[in-house]
Amino acid sequence: MNWLLNGVCEGDIMKRLILTTIPALSLAATATGVGVGAQSAAAAPPPLEYVTLGDSYSAGNGTGTYDETICWRSPDNYGAQVAQAVGAQHTTAACAGGVVADILNPRKLGAPTTKTATYRLPGTSPNSEKHWLRLAKDDALCGVPAQPDWYYDYTLRSSNRDGEDVTATVSCQLTATPQIDAVTQKTDAVFLTVGGNDIGFGLITAHCLLARNATNCSVALGAAEAKLPRLQEDISAALKAVHDRSKGNAEIYLLGYPHLINMASYTIPEGAPTYDAGAALYRLQLDGDRAQAQAMAELDATTTGKGGFTFVDVKPAWGGLTHGLDPHAVPNQANSWLVPIGAPGRQPSEWVHPTIQGWNADADALRAALK
Secondary structure, X not given: OOOEEOOEEHHHHHHHHHHHXXXXXXXXXXXXXXXXXXXXXXXXXXXXXXXXXXXXXXXXXXXXXOOOOOOOOOOOOHHHHHHHHHOOEEEEOOOOOOOOHHXXXXXXXXXXXXXXXXXXXXXXXXXXXXXXXXXXHHOOOOOXXXXXXXXXXXXXXXXXXXOOEEEEEEEEEEEEOXXXXXXXXXOOXXXXXXXXXXXXXXXXXXXXHHOOOHHHHHHHHHHHHHHHHHHHXXXXXXXXXXXXXXXXXXXXXXXXXXXXXXXXXXXXXXXXXXXXXXXXXXXXXXXXHHHHHHHHHHHHHHOOOOOOEEEEOOOHHHOOOOOOEOOOOOOOOOOOOEOOOOOOOOOHHHOOOEOHHHHHHHHHHHHHHOO
């Protein structure tokens, strides 16, 4: 046998053949589905991403299970329930007391507190106060916020230098970032309730259901009706911004509110036809639904992008009037899916908010509407 071919050893030729043939075979196997990549499972698509914005009827008031009791966010709110059912990631940016403006702007949470501390600052720099504030923030002097979208706004109130020691007092204002910051291009769906606080939900509850004052109730309901056109405009502008923040990708679902009471006619005071608060409240809630539904329909018709706008009427899932509060002075709340005013073991922030049965009904309504 000739062991040399043109000056190259036959063993070297065999090695080259092996090294060039194996990659080719590997590529061929991969192309035909026999390679290692084909044997492993196809990469799973990323989970859906849902975001819940809005007020207490989205945050979780009334569920009885809370992550914290400033915004009253609950792992059992309707958004979390719907996300869990489909294995989606879920973020709650909703907060009790929320108004439309909170979607686009930061919101102060509660009253500010004060903290005082002393830091050693060498020298006599005219920027000592800024230096002190920087050290205070590095030390988290105001505390560590309980939620990722909260932060403390530090405002220096007073300072005193004693040699290199600077003692100062700072005002600590807990603040929530704009709710829209929770929305990204990857957001698949946004859920929210909003508007009740903008038109005076608290005043209506206080005057019509708690104090039962005919005059004040009438004024509160009349003022709420007058605010509906402006509310429709504000909701349209805010949700258009949410749509744009998602680059047009997110489906946006605006949920309505359930009937607050279980009858369409109820007079104040009871037994005397002074003022039919029940009829006025019933009319206001239906008018509110129409205004919100119209806003969503107009946005859906005029906005481009993959995501659309849907109004979700939750009242049918609540059985219409069936599970509202009994407004009588001596009520029977056995069928109510709203936490009664003064309910034992419940905080005022939970009153007139859905019980877990109500939250389940909202989740059912939303699931039926999902596209």
